[in-house]
Amino acid sequence: MPDHIRPPGQRVTIYDVAHEADVSPSTVSRAFSRPSRVNSETAERIRRVAERLGYRTNPLARALTTSRTQMIALVIADITNPVYAEIVRGAQEVAAEGEYTTVLIDAQESDRLERAAVERTMSTVDGIVLASSRMSDSAIRMVAKQRPVVVLNRALADVPCVVTDDPRGVRRAAEHLGELGHDHITYVAGPQASWPNGVRWRSLLEAGMELEIKVRQIGPFSPTLAGGERAAQELCARPATAVLAFNDQMAIGIIRGLSRMGVNVPGDVSVVGFDNILAADIVTPGLTTVAAPLYAEGSAATRHLLTMIEGAPGHTGRPMVLPVRLVVRDSTAVRNPSPGRARPAWVRQRPVPGPAAHLP
Amino acid sequence: MPDHIRPPGQRVTIYDVAHEADVSPSTVSRAFSRPSRVNSETAERIRRVAERLGYRTNPLARALTTSRTQMIALVIADITNPVYAEIVRGAQEVAAEGEYTTVLIDAQESDRLERAAVERTMSTVDGIVLASSRMSDSAIRMVAKQRPVVVLNRALADVPCVVTDDPRGVRRAAEHLGELGHDHITYVAGPQASWPNGVRWRSLLEAGMELEIKVRQIGPFSPTLAGGERAAQELCARPATAVLAFNDQMAIGIIRGLSRMGVNVPGDVSVVGFDNILAADIVTPGLTTVAAPLYAEGSAATRHLLTMIEGAPGHTGRPMVLPVRLVVRDSTAVRNPSPGRARPAWVRQRPVPGPAAHLP
DNA sequence: GCCGCGGCGGCAACGGGTTGCCATGTATTG
DNA sequence: CAATACATGGCAACCCGTTGCCGCCGCGGC
Numbered sequence: 001m002p003d004h005i006r007p008p009g010q011r012v013t014i015y016d017v018a019h020e021a022d023v024s025p026s027t028v029s030r031a032f033s034r035p036s037r038v039n040s041e042t043a044e045r046i047r048r049v050a051e052r053l054g055y056r057t058n059p060l061a062r063a064l065t066t067s068r069t070q071m072i073a074l075v076i077a078d079i080t081n082p083v084y085a086e087i088v089r090g091a092q093e094v095a096a097e098g099e100y101t102t103v104l105i106d107a108q109e110s111d112r113l114e115r116a117a118v119e120r121t122m123s124t125v126d127g128i129v130l131a132s133s134r135m136s137d138s139a140i141r142m143v144a145k146q147r148p149v150v151v152l153n154r155a156l157a158d159v160p161c162v163v164t165d166d167p168r169g170v171r172r173a174a175e176h177l178g179e180l181g182h183d184h185i186t187y188v189a190g191p192q193a194s195w196p197n198g199v200r201w202r203s204l205l206e207a208g209m210e211l212e213i214k215v216r217q218i219g220p221f222s223p224t225l226a227g228g229e230r231a232a233q234e235l236c237a238r239p240a241t242a243v244l245a246f247n248d249q250m251a252i253g254i255i256r257g258l259s260r261m262g263v264n265v266p267g268d269v270s271v272v273g274f275d276n277i278l279a280a281d282i283v284t285p286g287l288t289t290v291a292a293p294l295y296a297e298g299s300a301a302t303r304h305l306l307t308m309i310e311g312a313p314g315h316t317g318r319p320m321v322l323p324v325r326l327v328v329r330d331s332t333a334v335r336n337p338s339p340g341r342a343r344p345a346w347v348r349q350r351p352v353p354g355p356a357a358h359l360p
Numbered sequence: 361m362p363d364h365i366r367p368p369g370q371r372v373t374i375y376d377v378a379h380e381a382d383v384s385p386s387t388v389s390r391a392f393s394r395p396s397r398v399n400s401e402t403a404e405r406i407r408r409v410a411e412r413l414g415y416r417t418n419p420l421a422r423a424l425t426t427s428r429t430q431m432i433a434l435v436i437a438d439i440t441n442p443v444y445a446e447i448v449r450g451a452q453e454v455a456a457e458g459e460y461t462t463v464l465i466d467a468q469e470s471d472r473l474e475r476a477a478v479e480r481t482m483s484t485v486d487g488i489v490l491a492s493s494r495m496s497d498s499a500i501r502m503v504a505k506q507r508p509v510v511v512l513n514r515a516l517a518d519v520p521c522v523v524t525d526d527p528r529g530v531r532r533a534a535e536h537l538g539e540l541g542h543d544h545i546t547y548v549a550g551p552q553a554s555w556p557n558g559v560r561w562r563s564l565l566e567a568g569m570e571l572e573i574k575v576r577q578i579g580p581f582s583p584t585l586a587g588g589e590r591a592a593q594e595l596c597a598r599p600a601t602a603v604l605a606f607n608d609q610m611a612i613g614i615i616r617g618l619s620r621m622g623v624n625v626p627g628d629v630s631v632v633g634f635d636n637i638l639a640a641d642i643v644t645p646g647l648t649t650v651a652a653p654l655y656a657e658g659s660a661a662t663r664h665l666l667t668m669i670e671g672a673p674g675h676t677g678r679p680m681v682l683p684v685r686l687v688v689r690d691s692t693a694v695r696n697p698s699p700g701r702a703r704p705a706w707v708r709q710r711p712v713p714g715p716a717a718h719l720p
Numbered sequence: 721g722c723c724g725c726g727g728c729g730g731c732a733a734c735g736g737g738t739t740g741c742c743a744t745g746t747a748t749t750g
Numbered sequence: 751c752a753a754t755a756c757a758t759g760g761c762a763a764c765c766c767g768t769t770g771c772c773g774c775c776g777c778g779g780c
Contacts, residue, residue: 011483013766024730029767039728059484060423061766064735069420071484079448079464085440088466101480104439104464106452113456120461123371124419124429124484225638252642278585282612284644373736384760389737399758421736425765723780731772738764748755 012055021049032057063124071101072305073125074298075118077132077194079106081223081249082277083294087131087152090298098306100126109223111135111193122147127305130154131298134193148308150301154195160308161319162301166196166274169290169324170203173244173272176288176326178211181335182242182270188231188254189219190246197246200274204244221250228253236261241269241335248273248280251287255331266333276327286329293322372415381409392417423484431461432665433485434658435478437492437554439466441583441609442637443654447491447512450658458666460486469583471495471553482507487665490514491658494553508668510661514555520668521679522661526556526634529650529684530563533604533632536648536686538571541695542602542630548591548614549579550606557606560634564604581610588613596621601629601695608633608640608649615643615691626693636687646689653682 014028021028023046030037031046038046049055063069074091076084088104095102105121107114111134118128118135127148133140137156143149144159151161177185187204190197201217208215218234221227228250235243235258245251251273255265265271265285273280276291300320308314374388381388383406390397391406398406409415423429434451436444448464455462465481467474471494478488478495487508493500497516503509504519511521537545547564550557561577568575578594581587588610595603595618605611611633615625625631625645633640636651660680668674 011766015766025766026731026768027729029769030729033768037728042728056483058766059480060420060429061735062768063420064424064737064766065768067735069484070480080442080445082440082442088439089468092466092468101465101477104466105461106448106464108449108452117461119416120419120430123416124431225642256642279639279642282585282616282639283642371736375736385736386738386761387759389739390759393738397758402758418736421765422738423765424736424767425738427765721780723778725777725779727776728774729772730774731770733770734768735766740763741761743760744758746755746757748753750751750753 011058012050012053013058014055016053017046017050017055020053021046033062068126069124070099071103071125072302072309073103073105073118073121073128074302075105075107075114075128075130075133077107077114077134078109078223079104081247082279083247083275083292084131086294087298090295090300091129091302092298094299094302094306100306102302107134109134109191115139118143127309129298129301129305131301132194132196134191148305148314150305150308150314152297152301155319158316160304160314160316162297162304162322163319164196164292164297164322165324166199166290167203167206169274169292169326170200170244171207172324172326173288173290174204174207174211174213176328176332177242177244177270177272178213180242180270180332182213183335184214184216184240185242185244186235186238186240187215187217187219188221188228188235188243188245188250189217190221190223190227190250192220194223194246196274200244200246219246221246223247224249225253225256228255229257232257232261235269236263242272242332243269244272244274246274248275248277248287248289251289251331252279252283255283255285255287266331268336270332270335272332280327280329285331288329288332289327290324291327292324296322371418372410372413373418374415376413377406377410377415380413381406393422428486429484430459431463431485432662432669433463433465433478433481433488434662435465435467435474435488435490435493437467437474437494438469438583439464441607442639443607443635443652444491446654447658450655450660451489451662452658453655454659454662454666460666462662467494469494469551475499478503487669489658489661489665491661492554492556494551504674508665508674510665510668510674512657512661515679518676520664520674520676522657522664522682523679524556524652524657524682524684526559526650526684527563527566529634529652529686530560530604531567532684532686533648533650534564534567534571534573536688536692537602537604537630537632538573540602540630540692542573543695544574544576544600545602545604546595546598546600547575547577547579548581548588548595548603548605548610549577550581550583550587550610552580554583554606556634560604560606579606581606583607584609585613585616588615589617592617592621595629596623602632602692603629604632604634606634608635608637608647611647611649611691612639612643615645615647626691628696630692630695632692640687640689645691648689648692649687650684651687652684656682 014025018025018028031043035043092102105117129150131152155161187201204215221231232254251271273287273289276289280287280289374385378385378388391403395403452462465477489510491512515521564575581591592614611631633647633649636649640647640649
């Protein structure tokens with residue numbers, strides 16, 4: 001029982017410890033932050049007193065002078081989107097190793113909210129990982145000027161970036177569809193503020209050139225199940241036999257929307273997604289999709305961020321590119337032969353709008 | 361162009377603004393934190409100068425004296441679990457209204473990690489929402505002694521709590537299964553550290569009593585797809601016609617596991633889940649499940665937390681209970697009649713272990 | 721015996737705001 | 751016109767650690 005009276009609910013400070021251990025506050029401070037700078041016996045005594053009093057160093061006060069909070073921010077575009085879960089895990093793992101706390105910020109797919117949140121948080125963290133940022137390039141650079149920043153899923157000059165090899169993923173998807181006999185691929189676009197959205201479309205354009213597959217784009221749609229279902233409606237008006245969706249959630253929405261309208265996947269339409277989220281495996285039919293190394297994305301970005309925080313210059317040359325792979329499941333199949341017709345067989349002259357038009 | 365030379369990369373402080381606006385630092389401080397305390401013209405001038413210089417108040421420095429950081433922590437058990445997404449959204453909404461920043465902490469289903477993270481973060485936030493905490497009661501109380509805390513999905517004396525009406529949800533599920541002719545329900549347990557897990561089991565026991573339905577429990581299993589698949593294996597060894605799973609992810613795992621072994625859902629076995637995650641709607645067959653008002657959970661808990669932070673006494677009497685509802689989809693059906701047999705028809709004498717034992 | 725050096729601990733300034741208290745100056749009231 | 755009240759702004763202490771610098775002490779070398 002400490003004879004020193006501690007008012008309850010009051011934090012214990014180095015001054016309390018110093019008083020109790022009969023040393024100066026600076027010695028207490030050093031006992032924790034620079035143990036080599038103080039006699040080991042004294043340090044031990046201080047540590048024991050601190051323990052007894054329940055002393056915890058106040059990170060805010062420490063940060064005020066050192067301007068290091070041992071916290072990093074991880075900003076994700078949409079917590080509702082399961083892709084981020086694995087990215088978060090990867091980031092947390094690395095951060096924890098380096099004794100950093102990760103604070104997660106959900107931008108809710110909003111440029112404005114993201115900026116506001118970053119603005120507020122910036123000064124309390126040592127660095128920031130922007131995963132799929134919806135902010136403008138200039139806004140990102142502004143942030144990067146004030147704090148170490150690593151950008152994920154987006155390439156940007158002068159700021160360290162980690163991206164996945166989407167062009168290769170798109171290429172593999174296009175090859176796969178081509179091999180199945182498809183000569184036309186419709187890209188269902190996601191948010192225009194999303195950088196990979198542009199990359200994927202351009203990659204598809206390019207792959208289409210080389211593989212002699214025609215491509216077109218519809219959208220943009222919201223990158224959600226609902227967005228996919230809306231896309232399905234539009235697909236009915238402008239039919240296709242092969243669809244590449246911006247992400248898995250949209251792809252699943254498309255499959256559902258199409259099925260509801262009596263279109264068979266993969267019989268009538270093949271659908272490919274992006275990300276390989278868990279649901280891609282549980283939906284019927286299983287979704288063929290381009291899988292990204294999500295965990296690795298999170299950990300790579302964070303590792304890079306930590307080295308920057310430790311003083312290394314941000315490697316701003318080329319973005320770090322992580323490999324992807326095509327996971328083939330049951331949502332893609334050989335093209336439904338529709339001899340002599342430009343349009344696929346399932347298209348009725350007047351596509352029935354709205355839900356539930358099951359074929360007999 | 362300010363004539364005052366600002367060294368680049370250096371933060372602008374109230375002293376800079378004070379110098380430029382020709383007032384004392386305290387006046388600048390008040391101009392922001394207590395505008396009524398300073399002449400409105402002066403305040404306006406100060407604000408303009410601050411704007412011009414790009415001044416931002418340093419939240420750490422402010423917190424040092426006020427011990428208010430305008431941040432709250434939201435600790436979730438597992439970011440991989442989609443239920444938390446909506447909870448997070450609800451919490452963020454309310455927090456944002458009150459000008460608070462939400463920092464998310466993922467406990468990764470680990471008591472130890474959760475404690476460590478809370479320990480580290482506690483002193484930098486004004487309050488904490490513990491959503492599905494895996495910590496011990498005493499650990500939670502310890503935290504609650506130092507900071508305002510609201511606990512979600514768990515009831516605990518002396519700490520404000522928000523819970524869902526699981527007993528009623530279980531009761532509704534049992535009634536539903538009973539009406540379909542099931543006289544035996546197997547509960548597939550989730551993590552033992554999860555408080556709702558115990559509640560759900562006990563509620564099922566009770567409902568079984570009243571409705572004259574036999575109940576039993578298997579598990580615990582991990583509350584994931586994989587956990588559900590393992591449970592499916594065990595269900596083969598100890599067959600059942602009706603299953604209530606701890607959550608949707610497990611329920612979906614069970615459906616998949618059973619189908620892989622040739623068991624039909626809902627033909628042979630009815631499955632009910634908990635939470636009504638998005639995937640419950642996209643899995644085949646659609647999952648019958650007990651839906652919780654996730655968004656409301658997050659917002660209610662946070663609202664309560666904010667009032668506590670503003671000084672209101674935490675309402676620790678009875679936990680706040682939110683209503684649930686049963687969402688009936690296709691994973692439940694009339695019990696497969698298996699006349700004169702104690703065991704359901706699909707059980708072979710020696711259940712085939714391992715995957716893929718499709719019936720002809 | 722004197723000097724230099726290394727180990728250790730204290731002093732005091734600092735980081736960036738916040739706030740209690742007081743000194744003005746002006747408006748209100750009797 | 752004196753007395754009082756209020757609006758406004760400055761001074762200085764404080765929040766809690768961190769760190770540059772200095773002084774003290776003991777030891778070894780010349």
